[in-house]
Amino acid sequence: MSSHHQSVMFDESIIGLKLKSNGVYIDATFGRGGHALGILEKLGDQGKLIAFDQDITAIEYANQQFNDSRLRLIHSPFVNMHQILSEEELLGKIDGIFMDLGVSSPQLDNAERGFSFNTEGPLDMRMNQSSGISVAQWLVSADKVEIANVIYEFGEERKSRHIASAIKRFQQEQPIKTTLQLANIVASVVKTKKNKHPATRTFQAMRIFINQELTQLSETLKQTINLLAPEGRLCVISFHSIEDRIVKQFIQQHSKQKQLPKGLPIMNSGIEQTLLKDLGKSFASKEEVNNNKRSRSAILRIAQRTTKDVE
Structure with a gap:
């Protein structure tokens, strides 16, 4: 089975997801399953991991190397996750979504x-x-x-x-x-x-x-709002400034609440809903960068779905 020692920011990602034993999680970029393996190690018998990958070789590898009833593999770009999971009535029931936007080593x-x-x-x-x-x-x-x-x-x-x-x-x-x-x-x-x-x-x-990576990323980030359960986590690793800017702006857009002018009724204010809480960003450690040069430009951003929408 794949070892996770080359999975970029492995520990930070697993901690960032704040995994629950019986939770339902999405690995939107399965690759060779390094992060997926880490998620499965933390899940109990009732936990579930739904993994997406548009590369058929990644799916074939997973079928050969992973034998776990808690793991479901879907050969599809992650931009289709909302459509696929809405048909299975999983909207608002996902406890965490993980995305590693880098090209896999294989x-x-x-x-x-x-x-x-x-x-x-x-x-x-x-x-x-x-x-x-x-x-x-x-x-x-x-x-x-x-x-x-x-x-x-x-x-x-x-x-x-x-x-x-x-x-x-x-x-x-x-x-x-x-x-x-x-x-x-x-x-x-x-x-x-x-x-x-x-x-x-x-x-x-x-x-x-x-x-069409940037278009698909923007569309998929929008989908995460409806997929995440209250307090569900979104963890995204990007590798260049263009991707990171898209992720950063998405989180900021949904985590900032406009101030109400005094005396203005809420129903007429046009106030934006605060849907996410920005939990910040982190970088690969010096030790990891020394061991894996592909991690040197990695940025992990984490956000959490709010418990309820602000009205």
Whole structure:
């Protein structure tokens, strides 16, 4: 079975969920099940864990490695969780939702998935390889402006226009089909510090774009409000500033109450409902960062569903 020693911010996540023995929990990003294993270790016989993953290889791995009647696996993007669980009358009954927004180590380490700029493989980057188009296919049809916009918006890469131009120049001779072709094109334009690959931001941007990650994250966060039971916890680990900003703003939006002007009746005030309590953020420890470099940019944010809506 998978060991959880490489699961990012493992202890902080398990503590943050404030697990109840008989609770019902969601692992929205199963991966290789490191955090799921930690949740199951804390649950009693009546506890339940519902795990989502859009990567069929993660589901197949779980079916082979996990033999636990308390675990239910669903092959689906987490954006579908509200629809699936509402049909089972679980709205307002979930005691905790966990989301790890990073690409899993097996996905990065498998060259055939096309996520890594360090190893040669087909330029794919789809989380769910049964749907959508690959990055290689998108680059064929996308023009220079669209490519530059994607790299800038989702990668915050200042050299986005130069990279897009270099991509189009290369395509005049041959199509871009592999990860190293793209990585080398970017490296010819971008110069970075020794500990950061020049293609890091570009690969991040194209992965986010091709999988519609930010749109799905925003939609899913909205769904958590109706899914969580009173005092239920939301724990989200993000790995770059764009994701973290979305999570931060969502929590802030639902945890701040507007002040009423004196003498104004509540029913006419348009007051916002306070649906969440912001429990703060934390970072990976120095020890963890030393042992697992992928944790160095991780941010864990925790919020708790209020016991009742403010009227």
